[in-house]
Amino acid sequence: MTTFHIITIFPEAIRFYFETSILKRGQKKKLLKIKFSNPRDYAADKHHKVDDKPFGGGPGMVMMTEPILKAVPKIKSKIILLSPAGKQFNQKMARDWAKKYKNIILISGHYEGIDERVAKILKAEKISIGPYILTGGELAAAIIVDAVSRHIPGVLGKEESLEEKRGIGIPVYTRPEVFTWKGKKYRVPKVLLSGHHKKIAAWRESKSRRASPKGREEWRKKYSKA
Numbered sequence: 001m002t003t004f005h006i007i008t009i010f011p012e013a014i015r016f017y018f019e020t021s022i023l024k025r026g027q028k029k030k031l032l033k034i035k036f037s038n039p040r041d042y043a044a045d046k047h048h049k050v051d052d053k054p055f056g057g058g059p060g061m062v063m064m065t066e067p068i069l070k071a072v073p074k075i076k077s078k079i080i081l082l083s084p085a086g087k088q089f090n091q092k093m094a095r096d097w098a099k100k101y102k103n104i105i106l107i108s109g110h111y112e113g114i115d116e117r118v119a120k121i122l123k124a125e126k127i128s129i130g131p132y133i134l135t136g137g138e139l140a141a142a143i144i145v146d147a148v149s150r151h152i153p154g155v156l157g158k159e160e161s162l163e164e165k166r167g168i169g170i171p172v173y174t175r176p177e178v179f180t181w182k183g184k185k186y187r188v189p190k191v192l193l194s195g196h197h198k199k200i201a202a203w204r205e206s207k208s209r210r211a212s213p214k215g216r217e218e219w220r221k222k223y224s225k226a
Contacts, residue, residue, distance in 0.1 A: 011036040042070035060112035077103035082137035086126030098151035106135030
């Protein structure tokens with residue numbers, strides 16, 4: 001079982017997401033577990049204060065060191081500090097982490113960020129989910145949990161369900177064969193109705209990101225085995 005430990009002052013922001021669909025089934029099957037730990041529960045004062053003004057001045061507030069450190073479980077784990085300044089998360093990381101780690105800790109920042117000493121003390125790896133900035137790390141944590149969970153054997157049911165095994169960007173269709181919208185007919189490509197498996201495979205290959213030389217190189221870099 002893989003356990004994700006999410007450190008956040010707003011667990012309610014993402015808790016419901018993990019109680020639906022595939023991730024819910026994965027937890028029921030005891031393939032994964034998701035735990036929340038709120039730094040406010042470890043704050044030293046009666047107001048559960050977890051932030052303070054930054055040294056050197058500047059706008060906003062910075063999340064304090066001690067409440068976060070106390071909220072992090074003392075277990076052998078992969079520790080990730082979610083930060084727009086971190087290394088960008090990708091599919092290879094998701095696959096590798098699913099194989100290597102049974103405990104993954106995700107620290108979600110807020111306000112103007114987290115006291116830099118947290119990363120130093122915990123030896124945490126800073127990770128970003130993309131070239132943009134969010135108001136907090138909760139959505140980033142949910143995305144990483146989702147992406148990693150897909151690679152845990154049994155979560156998707158069949159390994160073939162992994163889209164990257166089939167090719168990314170391939171158009172998909174279902175019934176009806178002909179769909180009419182505002183007087184115009186939209187048809188399923190004939191090759192998908194042919195029953196000719198080799199032709200269907202060739203068509204899908206031509207439509208995937210692997211089709212062009214550039215696409216093949218991107219595919220190789222992103223999804224090649226470690």
